[in-house]
Amino acid sequence: MLRAVKFILIAAVFLVLAWWIGGLPGNVTAQSGGYTVETSVPAAILVLFLIALLLTVLLRVLGGLRAAPGGLSAWRGGRRQKLGEVAIQRGLVALAAGDATGAWAEAGRAHKLLGDTPLVLLLTAEAARLSGKTEQAQAAFKQLSQQEEMGFLGHRGLLRHQLEQGDHAAAQAHAQAAESAYPGSAWVRGKRLELALRQQDWRAALGLTRVPAEVAALATAAARTSTDKHQALAYAKQAVKADGTLAPAVVALAQALTDADKLRAAKKTLAAGWAAAPNPLIAQAYLAPLTAPIERAQAAGDLAAEKPGDAESELVLAQTSLQAALPAEARRHAQAAIAAGATDARAADVLAALEGNPPTGGAKPAWVCAACHTPQADWAPICPACHKPGTLAWHTGAPAA
Numbered sequence: 001m002l003r004a005v006k007f008i009l010i011a012a013v014f015l016v017l018a019w020w021i022g023g024l025p026g027n028v029t030a031q032s033g034g035y036t037v038e039t040s041v042p043a044a045i046l047v048l049f050l051i052a053l054l055l056t057v058l059l060r061v062l063g064g065l066r067a068a069p070g071g072l073s074a075w076r077g078g079r080r081q082k083l084g085e086v087a088i089q090r091g092l093v094a095l096a097a098g099d100a101t102g103a104w105a106e107a108g109r110a111h112k113l114l115g116d117t118p119l120v121l122l123l124t125a126e127a128a129r130l131s132g133k134t135e136q137a138q139a140a141f142k143q144l145s146q147q148e149e150m151g152f153l154g155h156r157g158l159l160r161h162q163l164e165q166g167d168h169a170a171a172q173a174h175a176q177a178a179e180s181a182y183p184g185s186a187w188v189r190g191k192r193l194e195l196a197l198r199q200q201d202w203r204a205a206l207g208l209t210r211v212p213a214e215v216a217a218l219a220t221a222a223a224r225t226s227t228d229k230h231q232a233l234a235y236a237k238q239a240v241k242a243d244g245t246l247a248p249a250v251v252a253l254a255q256a257l258t259d260a261d262k263l264r265a266a267k268k269t270l271a272a273g274w275a276a277a278p279n280p281l282i283a284q285a286y287l288a289p290l291t292a293p294i295e296r297a298q299a300a301g302d303l304a305a306e307k308p309g310d311a312e313s314e315l316v317l318a319q320t321s322l323q324a325a326l327p328a329e330a331r332r333h334a335q336a337a338i339a340a341g342a343t344d345a346r347a348a349d350v351l352a353a354l355e356g357n358p359p360t361g362g363a364k365p366a367w368v369c370a371a372c373h374t375p376q377a378d379w380a381p382i383c384p385a386c387h388k389p390g391t392l393a394w395h396t397g398a399p400a401a
C-alpha cells in the first residue's frame, strides 16, 4: 500500500516536471568550430540528463574495478598467501612420498611466504625430521607446542623424539602435555604405554590397556614384582581373570596364594590352570613342594587327571615316572604322549634315557612371539625382541619349516 502511494507520488512529480520542461519556451544554440547545433530547450535538457546518467554509470564501473581487489598491496598479499598454501600442499605431498629434500625445500618456501604459521611449523618440523635435521625438527616442534590450536602436534613430535632418544623423563612430560592438549587420544595412550613398558612400570602400563592378553601379561609382571602381599594377590587374580590359559599368570596366582598361607587354594588354582591349558610351568609349581621322586610321580598323576589323555599330561607322567625309577610306566606314558601329538623332543628324550642314550637334541618347546615370531626359552611380559606386551605364547613341537 505504502509502496503504491510512493510510486504514484514519484510518477506525478516526473509528469509535472516533464510537462513543465516540455512547455519551456525558446531555443538553445551550441557552436563548436564550423558546427552549429540548434535545438529546443526541452530537447537540450533531455540530452544533458542523458549525458549525466552516462557519466554516473561510467564512474560507478571505474570505481568498482578499483575497489574489487582491495588495492594492489592486498592483491599481492593474497597472492603470497596462495603461493604459501601451494608450497605447504606440495611439502605435505613430498612428506607422504618420503621425499625429504623436496619437503624441506617446500617448507623453506612456505616459511618465506607465510612466516611461522602453525602449518608451516608442522611442515618444517616433519621435513627436518625426515631429513635427519634433528635440531631444526626439535626447534620447530617446540615452537609448535606453544601454539594454542596445534600444540598437541608439537608435543607429539617432541614425545616421539624423546622416546627414540630414550629420554624417559622428558618423554613423560610431553606425554602429559599431549594428554591434556587432547584428552583421550589413542595415539598418546599407546605412547604412554610404550613409555611405561620401557621403564618396566608394570602398574602404569596396566592402567593404559584393556586388551586381555596385555592385561594378563602386565598384571602377571606386576604381581611378580610387587612387594606387598595383598597387591601381588590382587594383580595375580586380575591376570588370571584376563587370561586363565596363561601359565605364568596361573603360577603367579598360586604363588601369591601360597605367600598368603592359602595352600589349598594355591593347589586348586594350579589344577584349574592345568585343566584350562596344561603347561610345564604349572607342573613345576605343582610338584615343587615335593622332593621324593615317588611322591612327585603320584602328584603328577593327580595333576594329569585334570586333563587326561593330553600330550602334556602324558609327558609329565612319563618324566616323573622316569625319575621315580618306574621304566614301564615311563615308556607307556612317553608313547602315549607321542600318540597324543607331542612332536617336540621331550617324549623321545624319555625313551632315549630308558635305553641309556643321551638326549636326542630335537626341537624344544618355546615361548613364541605372536608379533615377531621370535622364540624365547622363558616367558616375559614383553617380547624381548620387539618389545610388544603380552605376545609370548607357548608353542610345543617342531617349528614349521
Ligand SMILES: [Zn+2]
Binding pocket: 369, 370, 371, 372, 373, 374, 383, 384, 385, 386, 387, 388, 391
Ligand atoms: Zn616379538
